[in-house]
Amino acid sequence: MRIQDYEPIVGRGTIEELRLLAARLTGKVIQNVNSTFVGGGVAEILSHMVPLFTQLGVDARWNIITGSEEFFQVTKKFHNALHGRAEKISSQDFAVFLETSERNIKESALYGDILFIHDPQPIALVRRKKDLGRKWVWRCHIDVSRPNKEIWDFLWDFVIQYDVAVFSAPSFAQQLPIRQVLISPSIDPLSDKNRELPAETINSVLNKYEIDSERPIITQVSRFDYLKDPVGVIQAFELVRKAMDCQLVLAGGTASDDPESEKVLAEVKEKAEGNPDIHILLLPHNSALEINALQWASTVVVQKSLKEGFALTVSEALWKAKPVVASAVGGIPLQVKHKFTGLLSHGVEGTAYAIKQLLSNPQYARWLGENGREHVRRNFLITRHLKDYLLLFISLDHPGEVIYL
């Protein structure tokens, strides 16, 4: 995508402001580091943002660390533990993490003027700060509102070495001696996952998966992960189905750094077995167009997560002006303002109730959907995300609450 392609969506003034900000970073190299180039929200957003930074004239680059299967299983445990889930983490796990981190510290080329480190996997790279200097930013994409204390205390020693920590929602803020910035993630409205699709494309996807386009469709799009509560969604759907004719679509894939997905998928299939109205779709990594089509085709979109970093799928659905029912966790309340841009729920029964409300009142559903789309245009598109990162990078050299450039 080209940066000027966003002008019809966000307006010329927004793009002009991005260029004004980018000009202030001339000569600086922004080095992004995370754990994988494919799979998951972080890789997806970086794959869109790094080229756009470059088009704006910012020298932005992207590298990954390396690690064994064992290392990624340990970091997955860290991930779950930070989300507040009970995890048994042994001293051996910490040892694997530190050993792999030490190797990455020695072998990684860290050349950026600003080192932008994403999530816990590469967090230890900050140990190089003593000899390299530069500015270090830790970008946390996880819901750490109720982190496992042991893991958080372990990571805290690394976090406080950074100049700034970035979180996705206010409730993720911690007691830290360093600056903490709130930057919500975003969607790319021109990507295959979000652009408008012709009816033929949407229908072809529905036909492929034998989903009836004539009946209401309830959809949740997420990785097959316990924290997304796909079984809870099925339970809510079954409550709705008792009163109203509809179908459920659970569509998702896996991330290369998430070994648990297969287990979750098997449980979901078992729960849905024998019900012709439930469609479980395991989609590969390059299914952006199909996910897009499923969201466009949906009558109601659900995101019944138990824990979330941000839940980009919610913004994807809102962008398509779909009425959304979502849990009030993580970054979801920033996207779904209850009764204005969607409906928030707190359990299986609440989710079922909200879905029934929307299926029974299509006008209200449409009003919510349109508000949701406008809310995303103003606050959760990639251009706003670019702006926030540019402001963050600029603020690293300008302390104070009012910065005059």
Next chain:
Amino acid sequence: MGQWFTHIAQNWSNLAVPLILLLASLVIGLSTRRFAYLVLIRWARRKKREEGKIVARIVKTPLLIWWLLLGSYLAVQVSELSSQWTALAGQALGSILVISLAFTGIALATRLLQFYLGGGRAVSQTISLVVNVIQGTILLIALLLLLNIWGVPTIPIIVILGAVILAIALAVRGIAPDFLSGLQLNTESKIKLGDYIKLDSGEEGYVTEITWRSTQIEAAEGNTIIIPHSKLMRSAVTNYGRPPKQAKEPFHFRTRLHLKELTGLKASNLRELVDRLKKVPDSVVYYHTHHFLEEHHYLTPEPPNDFSGWVSDVLGDEVLEERLASIDTFEFPTIGALRARVIGVIEEHLAKGQDLRTAPEGQEFYFIKSVSVILPTPYVAHDLREFLEVLRKITIHSLYFHIFEAKLRLQRGLNDFSIWLEDSLEEKELAEEIARLDPYTYTLETLRAKLIELAEERLAEERLR
């Protein structure tokens, strides 16, 4: 000499008639000339047609010449000159007639074209070109007539000229629409040098030059835009007229973008909310009473502050929510004063012994502060018209900065627009009108529309003066 007198005395009857004819033509010519001149002048005055006066002045002298030529011709015909001399005299008189007609025609065409197309003012390039073409055509026709009179074959010349004219016509056919459109624009005189115009396709600026093909305008950013006349004719053009008065100092538009910083502080009930509110920096209070303007302005024009929203959505206290929502942010000159009012309302509510409700886990009130980054934009206004045009283009962030941030957070007491309008442009009334607006009762886009409306009204008043 004596022989001359003898010759005249012997042939006086042969000379008398031609002389009488000559004298008669002179007398008639003088009378006709005076009569025609007076008739035309009176007609022009009665009908208020300036062109009548133009014609009268131009043909006054040629009219006498033409009568003299007629008289001379008749005199030659009745004289006893040989046929050879008679023919020669006829050719000479014919040549003089053609030349005088040509010059009279050129003078008439030039003056009348200037009158109809240029309104009597300095002519534009288009009119000059048309006049030159007509002058050339008349001279060409006169030349052909002269050649014909003296027996030079003109058919080959006409054929060659026809071919040349065809070739020229084919070469210029592409620019003919621009030329003809320019002619029509000159006739209508709707656009003049120095006018500020705006096309429906977006180009706008001051008219700096009008050529026979195009009009050049200088835009606010300093660019020169060349607009072919054919495009100008096809477009809806708004002409704002001459430049309005210039400001003592130009207005440099800035924009303000902000970063949200988490303080790590939170409150789960009203007591904690008040305790934290007393200690957090102004930037926190500012964020929670203003961020809604930019992020949710499409939902409602009246921004509920975050405190009232949290009290309602999470604590379920509608009475306190109403009291907090009705705090009129506009009346406070400083954030400190606003903070004191919010604290006062909550403490008053607590003093009534209301239940101290607690927010569920994860739904506490999280204190966030706003870090403003203010940067210049390329937009500068030197007068009210440029100010208006930039108002249409700036982002809501720029508008927000000059209206809200300047007044409250930077404590300038007034919004930036009112300060500039009064101090630099001496537009006191407009400045006060804008200062009186309560911006918190508008969405940012409806506020922009209101400012544009006020500026347009003021400009319209200026144009009528």
